[in-house]
Amino acid sequence: FSLGGLGIALGFITGFGVSAFILVAPALGEFYKESPAVSWQGIRRVAHRHRNFPLYSSWSGVINNISQYLPYFILPIYFGPAGAGFFLLANRMVFSPISLVVRATADVFIPYAADARKNGTLGDLTAKLVKNMATLTAIPVVILVTISPQIFQRVFGEAWELSGTLAQILAVSVFFNVI
Numbered sequence: 001f002s003l004g005g006l007g008i009a010l011g012f013i014t015g016f017g018v019s020a021f022i023l024v025a026p027a028l029g030e031f032y033k034e035s036p037a038v039s040w041q042g043i044r045r046v047a048h049r050h051r052n053f054p055l056y057s058s059w060s061g062v063i064n065n066i067s068q069y070l071p072y073f074i075l076p077i078y079f080g081p082a083g084a085g086f087f088l089l090a091n092r093m094v095f096s097p098i099s100l101v102v103r104a105t106a107d108v109f110i111p112y113a114a115d116a117r118k119n120g121t122l123g124d125l126t127a128k129l130v131k132n133m134a135t136l137t138a139i140p141v142v143i144l145v146t147i148s149p150q151i152f153q154r155v156f157g158e159a160w161e162l163s164g165t166l167a168q169i170l171a172v173s174v175f176f177n178v179i
Contacts, residue, residue, distance in 0.1 A: 089156070090166035094144065098137065098174050105133065130179060137178045144171035 003010065071091075075084040109129055116125040144151075145168050152164030 086160070086163045087166055089160065090152075090163040090170055093152075093163070094167050094170045094174055095177075098140070098178060101136070102133075102178055105129070133178050134175075137175050141171045141175045144168060144174075 071087060072084065075087050079087075109125075112125060113122060116122040148167040148171065149161050149164030152167065153161045156163065
C-alpha cells in the first residue's frame, strides 16, 4: 500500500504475468503429451531459425503499449487524479466494447485472409471487411458523439458528465481505430 503508483503498476504487471502462467503452463503440458516429437532441441532449433521475429515484433509491441498507456501516467501530472479519472472512465467505456468486436473480427478474419491471399482475393476481402466494420462502428459512434454526456450523467451521476464529453471526442478516434 505504501508504494503508491509504483504499486499499482507492479500489481498490474504481476496480475498479467500470473494469469499468463496459469493459462500457458497447462497448455504446454498438454501439447508435449500429444506431440511426442517435440523436444527441447527441436524447440531451440526453431527458436534459432525464427530469432528475428521477436527482435522486430517486440519493438512494435513495446511502442504500442507505451502509446496505449502513456496517457494514464501523463494526465495525472497535468490535470490531477480527477482529470485522469474522467479520462480513464471515458476511455474504458468507449474502447472496451469495440475492442471485443475488433478482436473477435480479427480472430475470424485471419484464417480467411490466409486463404484469400492464396486465391488472390485478399484485397477484395479486406475492402469488404473495412466497409462492414465502418458501417457497424458508425452507429454507436454517432450515438456517442451526439449524446454521450447525457448517457454518462444518467448512468454514473452528474459528476461524471465531463467523462461523457471526453467520450464524445474519443468516439471519433474509435471509429478511425477500428478502420
